[in-house]
Amino acid sequence: MSVLTLSKAINEGLRKAMEDDPKVLIMGEDVGKLGGVFRVTDGLQKDFGEDRVIDTPLAESGIVGTAIGLALRGYRPICEIQFDGFVFPAADQIITQLAKMPLRSLGAIKLPVVVRIPCGGGIGAVEHHSESPEAYFTHTGGLRVVACSNPADAYSMIQQAVRCDDPVIFFEPKRRYWEKADVDTSSTDWWTPFDEATVVRQGTDVTLLAYGPMVKTCLEAATAAQEEGRSLEVIDLRSLNPLDFPKVMESARKTGRVVVVHEAPVYNGFGAELAARITESCFYHLESPVLRVGGFSTPYPPSKLEEHYLPDLDRVLEAVDRTFTF
Amino acid sequence: MTVDASRGADAPPELVQLLTPEGERVEHPDYDIDLTPEEVRSLYRDLVLVRRVDLEAVALQRQGELGIWASLLGQEAAQIGSGRALTDADMAFPTYREHGVAWCRDVDPVKLLGLFRGVNHGGWDPAEHNFHLYTIVIGSQTLHAVGYAMGIQRDGANAATIAYFGDGATSQGDVNESFIWASVFNAPIVFFCQNNQWAISEPLEKQSRIPLYRRASGFGFPGIRVDGNDVFACLAVTRQALKNAREGQGPTLIEAFTYRMGAHTTTDDPTRYRVASELEAWKLKDPIERVKAFLVRNELADQAFLDSVEAEAEDLGADLRRRCLEMPDPEPLEIFDHVYTGPHALVAEERAQYAAYLEGFER
Ligand SMILES: Cc1ncc(C[n+]2csc(CCOP(=O)(O)OP(=O)(O)O)c2C)c(N)n1
Numbered sequence: 001m002s003v004l005t006l007s008k009a010i011n012e013g014l015r016k017a018m019e020d021d022p023k024v025l026i027m028g029e030d031v032g033k034l035g036g037v038f039r040v041t042d043g044l045q046k047d048f049g050e051d052r053v054i055d056t057p058l059a060e061s062g063i064v065g066t067a068i069g070l071a072l073r074g075y076r077p078i079c080e081i082q083f084d085g086f087v088f089p090a091a092d093q094i095i096t097q098l099a100k101m102p103l104r105s106l107g108a109i110k111l112p113v114v115v116r117i118p119c120g121g122g123i124g125a126v127e128h129h130s131e132s133p134e135a136y137f138t139h140t141g142g143l144r145v146v147a148c149s150n151p152a153d154a155y156s157m158i159q160q161a162v163r164c165d166d167p168v169i170f171f172e173p174k175r176r177y178w179e180k181a182d183v184d185t186s187s188t189d190w191w192t193p194f195d196e197a198t199v200v201r202q203g204t205d206v207t208l209l210a211y212g213p214m215v216k217t218c219l220e221a222a223t224a225a226q227e228e229g230r231s232l233e234v235i236d237l238r239s240l241n242p243l244d245f246p247k248v249m250e251s252a253r254k255t256g257r258v259v260v261v262h263e264a265p266v267y268n269g270f271g272a273e274l275a276a277r278i279t280e281s282c283f284y285h286l287e288s289p290v291l292r293v294g295g296f297s298t299p300y301p302p303s304k305l306e307e308h309y310l311p312d313l314d315r316v317l318e319a320v321d322r323t324f325t326f
Numbered sequence: 327m328t329v330d331a332s333r334g335a336d337a338p339p340e341l342v343q344l345l346t347p348e349g350e351r352v353e354h355p356d357y358d359i360d361l362t363p364e365e366v367r368s369l370y371r372d373l374v375l376v377r378r379v380d381l382e383a384v385a386l387q388r389q390g391e392l393g394i395w396a397s398l399l400g401q402e403a404a405q406i407g408s409g410r411a412l413t414d415a416d417m418a419f420p421t422y423r424e425h426g427v428a429w430c431r432d433v434d435p436v437k438l439l440g441l442f443r444g445v446n447h448g449g450w451d452p453a454e455h456n457f458h459l460y461t462i463v464i465g466s467q468t469l470h471a472v473g474y475a476m477g478i479q480r481d482g483a484n485a486a487t488i489a490y491f492g493d494g495a496t497s498q499g500d501v502n503e504s505f506i507w508a509s510v511f512n513a514p515i516v517f518f519c520q521n522n523q524w525a526i527s528e529p530l531e532k533q534s535r536i537p538l539y540r541r542a543s544g545f546g547f548p549g550i551r552v553d554g555n556d557v558f559a560c561l562a563v564t565r566q567a568l569k570n571a572r573e574g575q576g577p578t579l580i581e582a583f584t585y586r587m588g589a590h591t592t593t594d595d596p597t598r599y600r601v602a603s604e605l606e607a608w609k610l611k612d613p614i615e616r617v618k619a620f621l622v623r624n625e626l627a628d629q630a631f632l633d634s635v636e637a638e639a640e641d642l643g644a645d646l647r648r649r650c651l652e653m654p655d656p657e658p659l660e661i662f663d664h665v666y667t668g669p670h671a672l673v674a675e676e677r678a679q680y681a682a683y684l685e686g687f688e689r
Contacts, residue, residue, distance in 0.1 A: 033599040034527035057497035124393045301661045303444030308658045
């Protein structure tokens with residue numbers, strides 16, 4: 001058992017994946033000597049060499065496009081996109097090629113490519129450094145989309161993503177990179193399959209659905225609500241595509257009230273899918289409509305305003321209160 | 327294949343230089359420039375003042391007044407030289423580091439801070455200064471610059487555009503596409519690449535195995551490498567390239583061979599990837615020192631002039647600091663401003679909801 005930050009946990013997970021399989025490569029901007037701008041790949045080039053931890057030219061389409069080619073040749077590339085807002089130059093390769101080539105080949109081709117994306121806001125950055133682009137990718141069939149929220153999950157999920165034969169978009173909540181927790185790096189016994197959701201806090205009154213950076217916020221909200229005598233259940237979805245809907249449904253039926261929380265804009269966001277599904281499947285169990293808390297339908301604001309844009313404890317609790325007014 | 331991507335402090339042979347690091351004036355057969363003493367003094371003043379703006383901004387960041395800052399330290403000559411080559415009608419498309427060009431376009435330096443302080447995403451009206459907004463996504467602006475140039479061409483205007491970008495940016499698809507567009511449409515544009523040798527931690531060798539200016543020939547237009555720490559040469563070469571563009575001769579790629587003396591941004595730690603001796607070697611080629619040496623050597627400026635510029639720089643720094651601290655934080659509901667040009671049902675709805683939510687706290 002060791003205490004690791006989330007970034008270190010991913011680093012250890014990557015290291016393990018590279019030790020276990022010589023075909024695993026890391027590629028991206030500044031991933032070598034610098035260890036990435038968040039130091040997630042720190043020390044890996046030193047230990048695995050420049051052939052396996054590759055500082056690429058500054059071109060995201062090139063990073064993902066060549067990763068596809070390497071995967072066609074039997075490698076398992078892990079691409080680092082430096083910030084969420086810079087995945088868009090690679091969007092063409094991800095959406096038109098990475099997602100669809102396996103199907104195009106009637107299953108003959110496997111593309112075990114992982115695209116790691118530090119996502120979300122809350123670090124006081126300038127434009128394009130705080131976005132939550134998950135909906136673009138969950139909307140694209142052929143991609144697995146997962147989001148880790150804590151060090152232990154990050155450690156296990158990154159390794160599962162690398163071992164997975166499908167392309168995986170792997171979201172890392174950048175504002176949680178420095179948060180620490182116990183991680184058992186000695187065994188795989190405790191690993192939850194990376195496409196399953198987990199109930200991270202049991203409750204009976206309202207279900208909070210979250211992933212990535214908002215899991216912690218929801219846990220804090222649940223603690224605060226407890227003091228006011230309300231019991232909130234918190235589910236960390238972990239995988240957005242595929243979605244572990246049975247677990248969501250079970251909780252929704254139990255509590256009858258659901259609030260979805262994410263940083264991305266509410267309008268047409270991932271929460272819309274959850275709300276629609278829950279309504280379809282649990283209509284008669286619901287005490288109130290599924291509510292969503294998230295960003296506004298505006299560009300991500302300048303950092304002096306991000307505390308208003310990002311859901312916080314108060315906004316989550318306000319939505320929880322509202323579920324009791326119907 | 328010739329492999330020549332040297333980035334040492336020794337100037338490669340094909341570099342246009344008009345002023346040596348020691349401040350000696352040298353001739354070049356294709357690029358010469360006749361500057362009056364007053365003009366040289368003015369360039370010197372520009373260089374000193376933009377360095378001061380930059381230093382003050384770095385200090386402000388260190389004191390928590392800015393979230394981040396991308397320093398131009400070492401790149402003053404490339405920016406002032408090219409910036410002063412522009413006419414009012416020309417249009418510049420910068421990245422996030424072109425504080426010196428902004429200076430030449432009369433953008434109030436305090437307006438550069440807004441983006442870095444996190445109070446807005448831009449801060450100035452591009453049309454007022456013919457200086458576009460800073461672009462953070464690497465390379466995107468080069469295509470906008472070509473399109474703008476195509477507009478100039480259609481309008482028959484006597485103007486050109488200049489697109490700024492770094493050495494790393496030359497790897498982006500957008501930049502390569504912009505080269506193709508510019509070439510095919512013979513657009514009146516100058517591509518001004520500041521090769522400061524590094525893209526965050528990645529040295530030039532990670533982007534190119536040939537000198538960057540040679541890329542241009544493959545796209546069908548001229549490329550030229552200039553000593554980016556020589557303000558005279560940057561001015562002369564850019565002026566000529568802009569003239570060619572205005573006269574219908576199409577694009578030019580200028581590679582200003584220079585050096586990023588500071589960190590990539592204030593969040594970067596160059597000691598992880600860069601040896602100190604490299605910086606020491608480049609310090610000997612400081613863009614400001616050589617103009618100063620030229621002025622003194624030729625008795626074009628006395629101590630009183632140098633002191634007056636120094637004093638002006640001090641005042642500018644203090645003024646920038648004061649006005650940065652006075653910069654108000656935006657109001658929460660400004661999040662909903664300027665998203666669309668007119669009323670928009672969804673934004674209006676969210677704005678009203680959030681206003682009501684905020685009022686709930688006040689009650
Ligand atoms: C599309 C995109 N990818 C990644 C980044 C992150 N990033 C910001 S600056 C930079 C390096 C840029 O190097 P260069 O083009 O040489 O310009 P310089 O900053 O050295 O002036 C990187 C990778 C970005 N801004 N945009």
